[in-house]
Amino acid sequence: MVRPSSSVLNYISHSYLVSESWRSFIFIPTTLALITSCFILFYISTTSNIFLNTTTSSTIIIHHPTLFLLSNSSSPFVVGYPTVTHHDQSNLNDSFEQTSDGTLGAATEVSYSDGVEEILQSEKATTDIGSKGQYGYNEVFHDEDLFLEDYKEMNGSFKIYVYPHKSNDPYANALLPVDFEPGGNYASESYFKKVLMKSHFITKDPSEADLFFLPFSIARLRHDPRIGVGGIQDFIKTYIFNISHNYPYWNRTGGADHFYVACHSIGRSAMEKAEEVKFNAIQVVCSSSYFLSGYIAHKDASLPQIWPRQGDLPSVDISERKKLAFFAGSINSPVREKLLEVWRNDSEIAVHYGRLPTPYSDELLGSKYCLHVKGFEVNTARIGDSIYYGCVPVIIANHYDLPFADVLNWKSFSIVVATLDIPLLKEILHEVSFEEYETLQKNVLKVRKHFRWNNFTVDYDAFNMVMYELWLRRSSTRAPLSQLVGISSC
Numbered sequence: 001m002v003r004p005s006s007s008v009l010n011y012i013s014h015s016y017l018v019s020e021s022w023r024s025f026i027f028i029p030t031t032l033a034l035i036t037s038c039f040i041l042f043y044i045s046t047t048s049n050i051f052l053n054t055t056t057s058s059t060i061i062i063h064h065p066t067l068f069l070l071s072n073s074s075s076p077f078v079v080g081y082p083t084v085t086h087h088d089q090s091n092l093n094d095s096f097e098q099t100s101d102g103t104l105g106a107a108t109e110v111s112y113s114d115g116v117e118e119i120l121q122s123e124k125a126t127t128d129i130g131s132k133g134q135y136g137y138n139e140v141f142h143d144e145d146l147f148l149e150d151y152k153e154m155n156g157s158f159k160i161y162v163y164p165h166k167s168n169d170p171y172a173n174a175l176l177p178v179d180f181e182p183g184g185n186y187a188s189e190s191y192f193k194k195v196l197m198k199s200h201f202i203t204k205d206p207s208e209a210d211l212f213f214l215p216f217s218i219a220r221l222r223h224d225p226r227i228g229v230g231g232i233q234d235f236i237k238t239y240i241f242n243i244s245h246n247y248p249y250w251n252r253t254g255g256a257d258h259f260y261v262a263c264h265s266i267g268r269s270a271m272e273k274a275e276e277v278k279f280n281a282i283q284v285v286c287s288s289s290y291f292l293s294g295y296i297a298h299k300d301a302s303l304p305q306i307w308p309r310q311g312d313l314p315s316v317d318i319s320e321r322k323k324l325a326f327f328a329g330s331i332n333s334p335v336r337e338k339l340l341e342v343w344r345n346d347s348e349i350a351v352h353y354g355r356l357p358t359p360y361s362d363e364l365l366g367s368k369y370c371l372h373v374k375g376f377e378v379n380t381a382r383i384g385d386s387i388y389y390g391c392v393p394v395i396i397a398n399h400y401d402l403p404f405a406d407v408l409n410w411k412s413f414s415i416v417v418a419t420l421d422i423p424l425l426k427e428i429l430h431e432v433s434f435e436e437y438e439t440l441q442k443n444v445l446k447v448r449k450h451f452r453w454n455n456f457t458v459d460y461d462a463f464n465m466v467m468y469e470l471w472l473r474r475s476s477t478r479a480p481l482s483q484l485v486g487i488s489s490c
């Protein structure tokens, strides 16, 4: 009798296992895709009433994201990102800005569709608290231990090379840090550069740099009579031409290890004549909306818009907060019009336009919730203001890629309300219990330090948080061409 040798048995069972695992290998992604789609649909149906109201229904179709090389670029680092198509007449004019040549911007000209269309409310759907008013889990960080560990590594090793400019450069006013105290709405831009140049992240040796900083200031260029709003695009184009001819670093990566920082929304169209900046470089901007073709989520990063305030932090007592919610601002967008239309005569939700009868700070200190409502842009300084005064921010700005959202759990210290749910605002706020509110407010105070600029960097302040966001984005830019082609063809 011939018994199969154990090696034959081994072979048989081995091949059985292989075919089993092969089968499940094919099965798992399909199942996951189905479950994810169901989950997303379920999520949308629970967080907004958009499916209930066919007359105002709004859907965003995000074509399935695939790694995509733009075919006519000489740069090996140009990678495509999902295109977002929006079908909502009610806020189309408000949130979409056409590029100067009247097209949707180059990013939308490329189709990334591979036949799968997913309906998503927003890529960062997890930051949305929804209409039910449930508040998020209590932790301010998604993963504090990971953050602290990473932060330490970033703090010890991250190096930035800044293109040098002499003080007699004709554009020194826009290229060098300002010699005064930055102020006003777009201070974040000037603060970042001022603090960076004095920080330990700076290296004079480009070979040890992780990232290269393009030091132009959009806000300063805008006010320069030689350039102005109309001349910014050409200035940037020339600037990139100059550095790509005078230094080898830009060409090496097509700009993918370069970044710039801008707070004024004009920065978005500033890159129209320098597409490599838009597609490859890391854009750290205040107007960070998923909806805009100029901003590429995950590649780019959100810069918090902060009106700098000096002196001691105000007292933030909960018992002094008698009013439910407060908003003040000009009515310059359909979202704000809607807010005014619904809540203008309300006794609990105060909506002011025009001149405030009382000091702004008194309102922020006397209200439980402070509304941040999309105006021309998704961003304003109001979130920073609320946090400074210990008021829980309510964010009504669809598609806003919130600052530091990949580190901070916005659900723990704010309430995000979809534009369509404005009529439900009071209901949403009333559903938050006093204990839940206390937690939200306590967490606002915890995140306060991340939304402050300091003359010299202080650990975990706004500057260091932006550095951390840059650090998270640094290594993904160093893949050689052969690897990228390999990924995109599989």
Ligand SMILES: *[C@@H]1O[C@H](CO)[C@@H](O)[C@H](O)[C@H]1NC(C)=O
Residues within 6 Å of the ligand: 049, 053, 055, 056, 423
């Ligand atoms: C549905 O849309 C109509 C028309 O815009 C509006 O009047 C109505 O209030 C909406 N209903 C809900 C529940 O939002």
Ligand SMILES: *[C@@H]1O[C@H](CO)[C@@H](O)[C@H](O)[C@H]1NC(C)=O
Residues within 6 Å of the ligand: 070, 072, 073, 106, 275
């Ligand atoms: C692709 O090539 C066309 C024509 O040469 C040019 O106008 C366009 O800017 C290029 N696009 C990119 C992304 O490089």
Ligand SMILES: *[C@@H]1O[C@H](CO)[C@@H](O)[C@H](O)[C@H]1NC(C)=O
Residues within 6 Å of the ligand: 089, 090, 091, 092, 093
């Ligand atoms: C959007 O703008 C177009 C043209 O500028 C105008 O005809 C239309 O009424 C606007 N729609 C809304 C909802 O404001």
Ligand SMILES: *[C@@H]1O[C@H](CO)[C@@H](O)[C@H](O)[C@H]1NC(C)=O
Residues within 6 Å of the ligand: 151, 152, 155, 156, 200, 459
């Ligand atoms: C970050 O680096 C600075 C300068 O080396 C140092 O003073 C600070 O303690 C560091 N912070 C952390 C959290 O490691």
Ligand SMILES: *[C@@H]1O[C@H](CO)[C@@H](O)[C@H](O)[C@H]1NC(C)=O
Residues within 6 Å of the ligand: 170, 235, 236, 238, 239, 242
């Ligand atoms: C580019 O370089 C030229 C020649 O050195 C210089 O005159 C010009 O000011 C530079 N422009 C920018 C935007 O850097």
Ligand SMILES: *[C@@H]1O[C@H](CO)[C@@H](O)[C@H](O)[C@H]1NC(C)=O
Residues within 6 Å of the ligand: 244, 245, 246, 247, 248, 251
């Ligand atoms: C970078 O590439 C451009 C366009 O291909 C070329 O004209 C330029 O000379 C290159 N720069 C350097 C420093 O080699």
Ligand SMILES: *[C@@H]1O[C@H](CO)[C@@H](O)[C@H](O)[C@H]1NC(C)=O
Residues within 6 Å of the ligand: 341, 342, 343, 344, 345
């Ligand atoms: C608010 O009050 C004004 C004037 O008192 C009135 O004309 C308007 O219809 C009221 N709006 C609402 C939504 O009740």
Ligand SMILES: *[C@@H]1O[C@H](CO)[C@@H](O)[C@H](O)[C@H]1NC(C)=O
Residues within 6 Å of the ligand: 181, 308, 309, 310, 311, 453, 454, 455
């Ligand atoms: C920065 O320093 C200036 C001058 O020393 C001071 O007036 C200002 O209050 C400081 N700013 C901050 C945010 O600490």
